[in-house]
Amino acid sequence: MAKYQKLVDEIRQQIASGVWLPGDKLPSLREQVARSGMSLMTVMHAYQVLESLGTLVSRPQSGYYVAPQAEFLRQPEAHQKVQLAESVDINTFIFDVLQATRDPHILPFGSAFPDPDLFPQRALMRSLNTVAHSMKPEDALNNLPPGNEALRKTLAQRYAMQGIAVAPDEIVITNGAMEALNLSLQAVTEPGDWVVVENPCFYGALQAVERLKLRAVAIASDPQHGLDLDALREALSRWPIKACWLMTNYQNPLGCSLSDEKKAQLVSLLQEKGAFLIEDDVYAELGTDGEHRHPARYWDSQGTVLHCSSFSKNLVAGFRVGWVAAGRHAAKIQRLQLMSTLSTSVPMQLALAHYLTSNSYDRHLRALRRSLAQRKMLARRALTRWLPPEVNINDAQGGYFLWIELPPDLDAMQLYYRALARNISIAPGKMFSSGDQYANYFRFNASWAWGDEQEQAARILGELIRTLLDEQQKRLLSQP
Structure with a gap:
């Protein structure tokens, strides 16, 4: 065993046994050198490995700290495991909330997008500038659906590295993941069909159900374990479900992921019942626990899963480039795209293809994951302090x-x-369900750099919540 790996295993064991607790500062590099007798390079490599695994986080001019452990809430017993929605009417409310996050004077904790400063803006602009100077007239035709060939080939290769066989011709490049998801759902349903969504779920799924005039069955999703498969099995037996729109990795808003075992069971269950899975996997690259998480598509051998993702959450939001690995549905999705948006922006497709072949995308992802883990730890600590x-x-x-x-x-x-009046946005739980069972929840975007302004905002949120609690107590006391 390599020396650095021995130190990695030793520190992980110490953390597991409680020698070091979340938030504790580890011995400095030089202190660890003196203690272990290893070289500075060996100790540094071990700490960097632990950081890449999400076990440690580093702070500039401060050192290495034990990363926070996940904290899970238990699914409230009062929440229904299965909830029907014959119609969904939520789009107007979601539009109003999202519009508020556009104001530059408002701290966008309610935003769905990560801090754009985390993205390699200069490298992307260089790629865009390069392709802009080399574009030819025929590029407009060559990049119509299914999309840029080089980009689709790169995506197919990344699937192959996960052990998933996807041919470039099965991939359709779209205007972000939302178009991929909407076109996929449209390809396998008709108005009036029943579809499954999670509860709570990404509001885009509710918007799609509303727009396509579908009927929804909302299945409870637990913050620790994810989708309730028993409830899904019951729903599939009771209603003619055509498709499920689910997030299997780092679900929005809960952040939970299905285990490999549950993903395999999910795919098997849907194949047995003849239903499709529209897999929304836009956060797959953002894991900080050191585990590689396959999509459910990994277990699909019958064309049940239409796997959708994009570069908007992990590389660049403004390019609006996504895709769907659609399998046998690729041709139908291309036709639907031609009838709606026609195609994805040609310069953006070319720029991303250039970036992915000339830059280290995986190096960027490693840095992004580290930054997100550090920022979320700081945000959680501040909220714990002030709420x-x-x-x-x-x-x-x-x-x-x-x-x-x-x-x-x-x-x-x-x-x-009340927070919006103080220039702070949050995403209230009403956005993520067609009912009211998450009325006392909200989602908080922790991707932003944490400084005095953000600390002040956390303090204000705490004050506002205490005011609401006081008002609630006064109402209770005033009741006869």
């Missing part, structure tokens, strides 16, 4: 969202409006 003890903060390892539970009967919408 009342009655508030629970759910933090799964991976992604950049915190799912926060207010005390029962406290309305997150009231907090949303």
